Amino acid sequence: METAAADDSSPKWKVSKAGDGDIAMALFNSPSEIHEPIDPTEEKKLVRKIDLMILPYLAICYVFFYVDKTTLSYAAIFGIRDDLKLVGTEYSWLSSIFYFGFLAWALPTNLLLQRLPVGRYLGANIFMWGVFLMLQAVAHNFASLAALRAFAGAAEACSDPAFLLVTSMWYTRRQQPIRIGLWYTANGFGIALGGLLGFGIGNIKGALPSWKLEFLIIGALCCIWGVVMFIFLPDSPVTAKGLSQREKRIAVERLRENQTGVENKHFKPYQVRDAFSDIKLYLFFFLGVVGNIPNGGISNFGTLIIKGFGFSTLVTTLMQIPYGCIIAISILTCVFLNDYMARNGRQTRCFFILLFLCPNIAGSFGLRFLAADNKAGRLVCYYLTGPYNAAFVMILSMSTANTAGHTKKVVTNAVLFLGYCTGNIAGPFFYKTAQAPRYQLGIWSMIVSHLLEVCAIIALRFVLSRENKRRDRIQSQMAGGLDGRDLDATAFSDMTDRENLNFRYIY
Numbered sequence: 001m002e003t004a005a006a007d008d009s010s011p012k013w014k015v016s017k018a019g020d021g022d023i024a025m026a027l028f029n030s031p032s033e034i035h036e037p038i039d040p041t042e043e044k045k046l047v048r049k050i051d052l053m054i055l056p057y058l059a060i061c062y063v064f065f066y067v068d069k070t071t072l073s074y075a076a077i078f079g080i081r082d083d084l085k086l087v088g089t090e091y092s093w094l095s096s097i098f099y100f101g102f103l104a105w106a107l108p109t110n111l112l113l114q115r116l117p118v119g120r121y122l123g124a125n126i127f128m129w130g131v132f133l134m135l136q137a138v139a140h141n142f143a144s145l146a147a148l149r150a151f152a153g154a155a156e157a158c159s160d161p162a163f164l165l166v167t168s169m170w171y172t173r174r175q176q177p178i179r180i181g182l183w184y185t186a187n188g189f190g191i192a193l194g195g196l197l198g199f200g201i202g203n204i205k206g207a208l209p210s211w212k213l214e215f216l217i218i219g220a221l222c223c224i225w226g227v228v229m230f231i232f233l234p235d236s237p238v239t240a241k242g243l244s245q246r247e248k249r250i251a252v253e254r255l256r257e258n259q260t261g262v263e264n265k266h267f268k269p270y271q272v273r274d275a276f277s278d279i280k281l282y283l284f285f286f287l288g289v290v291g292n293i294p295n296g297g298i299s300n301f302g303t304l305i306i307k308g309f310g311f312s313t314l315v316t317t318l319m320q321i322p323y324g325c326i327i328a329i330s331i332l333t334c335v336f337l338n339d340y341m342a343r344n345g346r347q348t349r350c351f352f353i354l355l356f357l358c359p360n361i362a363g364s365f366g367l368r369f370l371a372a373d374n375k376a377g378r379l380v381c382y383y384l385t386g387p388y389n390a391a392f393v394m395i396l397s398m399s400t401a402n403t404a405g406h407t408k409k410v411v412t413n414a415v416l417f418l419g420y421c422t423g424n425i426a427g428p429f430f431y432k433t434a435q436a437p438r439y440q441l442g443i444w445s446m447i448v449s450h451l452l453e454v455c456a457i458i459a460l461r462f463v464l465s466r467e468n469k470r471r472d473r474i475q476s477q478m479a480g481g482l483d484g485r486d487l488d489a490t491a492f493s494d495m496t497d498r499e500n501l502n503f504r505y506i507y
Contacts, residue, residue, distance in 0.1 A: 023238050023263045027249050038250055046250055050170050051179075053242055057233045058163050058183035061126060064222050065159060066190030066299075067197065068133060068152070071218055072098075073303045074198040075211035077313050083209060088433070090142045095296065095428035097146045101153030103421035109158040110414035113165060114406060115265060122162045123230025129155035130222030137208075137215040160420070161413035164400045168409070169236050169262050172254055173506055174342050177349070177397040181335030184393045188328030188386070192321045202314050236263050256491040259503045264406040264494045271407035274496045281415055283460045284399050288419020289426075290453045291392050294360070294446040296427020298385060301439060305367075305382060308437020309375045319379075327386040330356060334390035335397075347507050349394050350461040356390040357450050364446040372438065385446065391453070401506045402464065405496035423449075464505040471501060 072080075072094060081091055113121060132152035139145035163183060171179050201213050208216075234240035237251040252262060275281050298305075302323070307316045334356050341348040363384025370377045396416075403412045431442035476482050490502045497503045 023236065023265070027238060027245075027252055038253065043250060043254065046247055047175075049242075049247075050237075050251065053234060053240070054166060054170055055179065055182055057229055058166065059186040060225060061122075061159070061229060062163070062183050062186035063190040063193060064126075064130075064218070064225060065156065066187045067193055067218055068129070068156075068222070071133070071214050072149075073299065073301070074201075074214055077303055077307060077316060078198075078202060078210040078214065080211040083211070084139065084141055084145065086142055089429070091433075092428040092431065094142070094146060094149055096425040098149045098153040098156075099296070099421040099424040101150035101155075102157045103153075103418060103425070104150075105154035105157040106161075106417050106421060107411075107414045109154075110161050110410040111267065113158060113162055114267060114410045117235040118162055118165060118169075119233035119235045120230050122158060123226050123228070123233065125155050125158045125226070126229055127223050127226030130219045130224075130226055132219075133222060134216055134219030136219075137212040157417070160396070160417055161410065164396060164413055165263075165409065166233075168258075168260060168400045170251065173258050173260075173401040174339070176401055177335045177342075177394060178339050180397050180400075181331045181390075181393050184389065184396070185328045185331045187389055188324040188326070188331065190324065192324030192328075196318075196321065198320075199314055199318055238262060252492075257487065258401075259487070259490060259500055260401075260404040260409070260497075262492070266407075268405070268407040268494075271405045271496055272411050274405065274498055275403075275408045275411040275415070278498060279463060280402060280460070281412055283456055283463070284395070284412065284416045285419040286456050287395050287453060287460075288416045288421075289423040290449040290456065291388070291395060292420050292423030293427045293430070293449040294364075294385065294388060295392075296424035297431050297439075297442045297445065298427075299424075301428065301431045301442065302382070305437060305439065306379070309379055323383055323386055326383050327389045330359075330387035330390040331393055334387075335393065338394065347465075349398055350457050350507050353391045353394045353457050354454060356387045356394075357454060359384045359386075360388040360391075361447065361450045364443055364450065367438075368440065368443040368447065388450070398460070398506065403497055404500060404503055406494055408496045461507045464507040468505050471504065475501060 076091065080086070086094070109125075129152055132148050132155060136145055136148045136152075139148060164180070167176055167179050167183075197218065198214070201217065202210050204210065204213055206213070234242060237243065237248055240248065240251075243251060255262060303316050303320065306319050307313065311319060334352050338348055338352050363381040366381030366384065367378060370381060372378075399412060399416050400409070403409045427442075427445065430445035431439045435441060472482060475485060478484075485502050487502050490500050493500060495503075497505070
């Protein structure tokens with residue numbers, strides 16, 4: 001289980017059961033080389049350079065993702081339901097069918113992410129997603145629009161898993177929550193931008209109805225950004241054209257303590273078995289479901305809820321802007337507070353998830369029980385449902401930080417987003433047309449989902465904490481104890497987190 005080093009006397013790499021390690025090994029001849037002296041100033045400069053190489057592309061992309069998720073919601077208030085003669089639950093089905101396409105393609109697209117260059121594959125999918133969005137403008141009935149939304153969902157299926165892979169390739173586990181938070185914050189800006197675009201498009205007086213212009217304009221912008229991503233987003237630190245050889249080595253050496261590696265293009269069946277025998281996989285799936293039942297409802301019925309408070313159509317679009325800003329502020333507050341605690345050696349990710357679920361639970365109860373004529377109070381409660389996005393960011397950071405082995409990572413990401421799809425599919429169906437605009441069943445679905453999420457987070461923290469203590473106990477009894485662990489030999493082993501005894505979980 002060892003690869004050849006520079007010579008027989010050099011320290012050896014340890015690798016996974018499949019007999020190969022991470023692509024990062026290509027930059028070093030042996031583990032002894034990954035202790036090359038690094039000037040802290042030089043490292044900080046490199047991290048800033050990496051941030052500029054990675055984060056703007058992911059953030060702008062995420063703006064478009066959330067603008068897209070609200071296009072149908074804006075199309076609803078611009079008259080698409082009347083123009084296409086949508087009846088009964090057909091609008092709810094249009095909300096959910098997007099995630100059926102996402103669900104169907106989630107596992108295949110994650111496996112392709114392992115085999116293909118991440119940056120180019122992501123760019124190509126974003127381009128196709130924009131094409132399918134533009135085509136929705138020519139839909140003439142429920143069936144044609146449903147088919148196009150399913151294809152758009154399939155094209156977007158690689159987005160979040162690819163973003164998590166990219167983040168884990170470039171950043172230490174302590175840095176990951178802030179970086180995930182920074183690109184996920186664009187979620188909030190996407191809502192705000194969607195409101196501005198909706199307002200602007202709603203004021204265009206032309207031959208085409210406003211809902212068609214919504215699809216055409218936003219779809220065209222997505223196509224352009226897909227081309228930009230395809231050309232400029234680097235695939236990994238090992239192959240990035242914008243880095244010198246020394247910068248590549250520093251970028252990779254920083255990840256040594258992660259024990260999760262950078263990338264491995266070989267599919268390893270034993271890591272699939274490892275993933276499906278790991279309780280974390282099922283907890284992350286469950287969190288994906290209960291964390292996104294509220295999202296599936298709010299993202300598609302949020303504008304209808306606000307319009308039910310008595311606002312006009314165009315004012316309704318503008319009222320989404322504060323909601324988006326609250327989401328952005330919540331995410332940034334959460335990740336930076338967590339980073340402060342992590343720098344002081346505290347394990348607080350689960351605690352911050354629970355903390356940022358509290359406003360959502362309070363807001364959901366307010367929407368359910370406040371009187372219908374208390375419009376100001378109900379609007380505040382609606383805005384309080386935004387911080388759940390900060391909690392989901394922390395869940396994503398826990399998934400990528402606590403999974404090692406590249407095949408296991410892509411499988412775990414796929415299963416997490418299968419749960420994400422399931423929640424978003426189910427969410428809109430709790431919002432019954434007959435209950436508009438209060439949607440009592442839909443609000444109850446938010447309350448129950450968040451309470452179940454609290455239980456799952458407590459269980460996850462218990463599982464991870466117990467396993468860390470078990471590993472500490474075992475290694476403290478081995479030769480050299482905890483301080484004598486050979487972290488270098490396993491740093492780029494492409495072992496799974498359960499296979500690598502040096503791995504420690506973050507919770």
